Amino acid sequence: MDFTFNETQEQIRESVARICADFGDDYWLERDREGGFPDDFAKAIAQAGWLGVALPEAYGGAGLGVTEAAILVQTIAQSGAGFSGASAVHINIFGLNPVAVHGTEAQKKAWLPPMIAGKERACFGVTEPNAGLDTSRIQTRAQRQGDRYIVNGQKIWTSTAQSAQKILLLARTAPVETTPNPLNGLSLFYTDLDRKRVTVKEIEKMGRKAVDSNMVFIDNLEVPVEHRIGEEGKGFRYILEGFNPERILIAAEAIGLGRAALRRAATYAKERVVFGRPIGQNQAIQHPLAACWAELEAANLMAFKAAALYDAGQPCGAEANAAKYLAAEAGYKACETAVMVHGGMGYAKEYHVERYFREILIARLAPVSRELILSFLAEKVLDLPKSY
Amino acid sequence: MKVLVAVKRVVDYNVKIRVKSDNTGVETANVKMSMNPFDEIGVEEAVRLKEAGKATEIVAVSMGPQACQETIRTALAMGADRGILVLTDAELQPLAVAKILKVLCDKEQPGLVILGKQAIDDDCNQTGQMLAALLDWPQATFASKLELGVSDARVTREIDGGLETITVTLPAVLTTDLRLNEPRYASLPNIMKAKKKPIDTVDPASLGVDVAPRLSTLKVNEPAKRQAGVKVATVADLVAKLKTEAKVI
Ligand SMILES: Cc1cc2nc3c(=O)[nH]c(=O)nc-3n(C[C@H](O)[C@H](O)[C@H](O)COP(=O)(O)OP(=O)(O)OC[C@H]3O[C@@H](n4cnc5c(N)ncnc54)[C@H](O)[C@@H]3O)c2cc1C
Numbered sequence: 001m002d003f004t005f006n007e008t009q010e011q012i013r014e015s016v017a018r019i020c021a022d023f024g025d026d027y028w029l030e031r032d033r034e035g036g037f038p039d040d041f042a043k044a045i046a047q048a049g050w051l052g053v054a055l056p057e058a059y060g061g062a063g064l065g066v067t068e069a070a071i072l073v074q075t076i077a078q079s080g081a082g083f084s085g086a087s088a089v090h091i092n093i094f095g096l097n098p099v100a101v102h103g104t105e106a107q108k109k110a111w112l113p114p115m116i117a118g119k120e121r122a123c124f125g126v127t128e129p130n131a132g133l134d135t136s137r138i139q140t141r142a143q144r145q146g147d148r149y150i151v152n153g154q155k156i157w158t159s160t161a162q163s164a165q166k167i168l169l170l171a172r173t174a175p176v177e178t179t180p181n182p183l184n185g186l187s188l189f190y191t192d193l194d195r196k197r198v199t200v201k202e203i204e205k206m207g208r209k210a211v212d213s214n215m216v217f218i219d220n221l222e223v224p225v226e227h228r229i230g231e232e233g234k235g236f237r238y239i240l241e242g243f244n245p246e247r248i249l250i251a252a253e254a255i256g257l258g259r260a261a262l263r264r265a266a267t268y269a270k271e272r273v274v275f276g277r278p279i280g281q282n283q284a285i286q287h288p289l290a291a292c293w294a295e296l297e298a299a300n301l302m303a304f305k306a307a308a309l310y311d312a313g314q315p316c317g318a319e320a321n322a323a324k325y326l327a328a329e330a331g332y333k334a335c336e337t338a339v340m341v342h343g344g345m346g347y348a349k350e351y352h353v354e355r356y357f358r359e360i361l362i363a364r365l366a367p368v369s370r371e372l373i374l375s376f377l378a379e380k381v382l383d384l385p386k387s388y
Numbered sequence: 389m390k391v392l393v394a395v396k397r398v399v400d401y402n403v404k405i406r407v408k409s410d411n412t413g414v415e416t417a418n419v420k421m422s423m424n425p426f427d428e429i430g431v432e433e434a435v436r437l438k439e440a441g442k443a444t445e446i447v448a449v450s451m452g453p454q455a456c457q458e459t460i461r462t463a464l465a466m467g468a469d470r471g472i473l474v475l476t477d478a479e480l481q482p483l484a485v486a487k488i489l490k491v492l493c494d495k496e497q498p499g500l501v502i503l504g505k506q507a508i509d510d511d512c513n514q515t516g517q518m519l520a521a522l523l524d525w526p527q528a529t530f531a532s533k534l535e536l537g538v539s540d541a542r543v544t545r546e547i548d549g550g551l552e553t554i555t556v557t558l559p560a561v562l563t564t565d566l567r568l569n570e571p572r573y574a575s576l577p578n579i580m581k582a583k584k585k586p587i588d589t590v591d592p593a594s595l596g597v598d599v600a601p602r603l604s605t606l607k608v609n610e611p612a613k614r615q616a617g618v619k620v621a622t623v624a625d626l627v628a629k630l631k632t633e634a635k636v637i
Contacts, residue, residue, distance in 0.1 A: 007458050011465060011579050014422065018573040049576035062580050 020079030046118025065311035077256030102230035188235035207358030251327035258331035261338035389499035426504025435467035464582035465574035486518035
């Protein structure tokens with residue numbers, strides 16, 4: 001067992017941290033106040049080639065694994081950029097994996113290079129208002145008409161759809177009634193987000209104001225057959241393959257943000273003097289912080305174990321889901337503790353931890369909830385009856 | 389022209405330095421290490437020379453334990469072409485480093501050697517000067533600007549009174565000051581390329597250099613804690629205190 005990062009992985013952390021250092025606390029504070037996509041940050045990350053970390057070398061990527069991608073997004077979150085920074089580039093890092101794996105040569109050539117270069121931004125249209133976590137029940141329809149599909153339906157929470165040129169879209173190509181397993185009637189498309197046919201409405205939300213999430217109304221969107229990824233009816237399976245890396249990246253981000261909160265809290269605890277002593281000299285302050293450290297690092301081990309399994313081509317469903325669960329909970333506890341350690345100042349925006357606290361909730365809610373992860377683990381690991 | 393750059397692995401500039409409990413040195417176990425910032429400026433300058441078509445090859449040299457290979461790899465990711473690792477667990481003092489570099493210069497025949505003006509760990513500010521003396525080459529230290537010609541280099545130096553511009557004939561030794569340039573960050577494609585660039589490993593004995601320390605460290609102490617300052621209410625108060633307490637006016 002080797003728990004050390006190799007030279008390249010260390011270099012990735014170091015180089016990404018340097019880019020992030022140019023986007024300090026004030027930058028993210030302002031993005032959180034004013035909203036507006038962090039374009040210059042996303043551009044800096046793209047220009048240094050980072051979006052291609054896990055995509056094949058033949059199309060301009062670096063061909064590295066989810067381990068390296070996780071280091072990348074964790075470093076971003078940990079710099080204090082949190083989910084405002086990580087979500088700004090997240091989908092571009094692993095989102096197009098179905099294209100890399102199942103796409104045709106022509107599709108890869110056309111789609112991967114502009115994404116890696118940061119010239120095109122994609123959004124991810126899976127969740128629907130009437131289906132929730134039960135993806136088998138999505139209703140958005142893609143009906144074949146000659147050499148194209150006509151898509152109608154509604155997506156919700158689709159992040160970055162305000163500015164994305166492309167959408168990775170899961171839609172139903174066969175009605176539920178005609179498929180014994182409703183998951184088999186779904187197909188995956190990567191297509192232009194044609195704003196004449198698609199209306200995007202931003203959802204006002206609790207945190208991460210800089211990176212929009214939206215309601216997306218699709219009205220007779222025409223999608224050429226060449227924009228379908230892989231075979232008709234296998235879309236859910238393609239998406240499913242990407243779920244584990246997705247969970248690992250979210251876990252890495254949550255741990256990164258938790259570490260940022262902990263760093264701030266520890267610094268404040270050393271400096272703030274009340275009753276004639278630094279508050280950090282009290283064990284009531286020390287112990288929760290130490291516990292946060294232990295829990296974050298334990299979650300981190302699980303995340304990178306899952307990543308190592310994935311990169312070695314081994315099953316990692318239980319580990320990836322457990323990592324996302326542990327990391328979201330540990331990250332949440334760290335952010336909450338950081339607010340409490342700051343006392344009243346924890347509630348003031350200029351101390352940053354309240355922003356972290358609002359952002360870390362995303363990791364607990366999406367892309368899958370705690371409850372569903374636990375149901376999954378109970379079923380797959382403990383062999384209990386399936387409950388969902 | 390070949391350019392040789394020296395890159396030292398030091399405690400990262402962001403780390404709060406702690407003195408070992410036995411007062412023999414500073415704590416380096418489990419401490420983040422990175423390339424000496426002045427050496428990074430050196431690598432950057434060399435890469436710019438290459439991009440401008442003035443340098444043909446950049447060789448990065450580091451000395452110390454195996455981990456120094458990471459520092460060389462960073463230089464390669466910034467744009468150096470190959471590396472030389474002088475592997476040793478010995479404590480290296482400036483004279484030993486200068487002697488090793490001298491042997492490597494004899495072998496490699498660079499037109500220019502770039503070092504940091506000092507390393508941020510021991511702050512010695514000696515190696516470049518010693519190397520120039522051993523090679524009997526001209527030296528341009530504390531460089532804040534370099535204009536490289538074919539047979540000489542015009543160098544602007546930061547000195548106490550301001551800026552001094554000198555010309556040195558090549559080959560020469562240059563040491564970098566903070567304002568020479570702003571080093572780039574390694575991009576992912578360059579990190580990937582660096583993995584394939586060669587690093588030779590040699591050791592001081594095979595180079596015929598005796599690296600035994602010539603200076604011995606007696607004791608390392610934390611600097612005394614600074615006392616808190618005092619606030620004064622008025623200018624008159626300030627002047628009075630400067631006169632009677634600080635006795636500077
Ligand atoms: C900030 C943000 C960004 C997002 N970005 C995207 C995006 O870019 N693209 C995208 O497609 N989606 C995105 N999502 C959507 C996200 O993936 C979903 O919100 C998530 O999958 C949960 O679905 P839901 O909100 O419909 O919850 P529901 O399915 O309605 O669940 C509600 C609650 O019920 C619980 N529950 C449901 N069924 C069971 C059961 N059988 N047993 C126990 N408990 C159960 C859940 O755990 C949850 O607590 C985003 C969400 C957020 C908050």
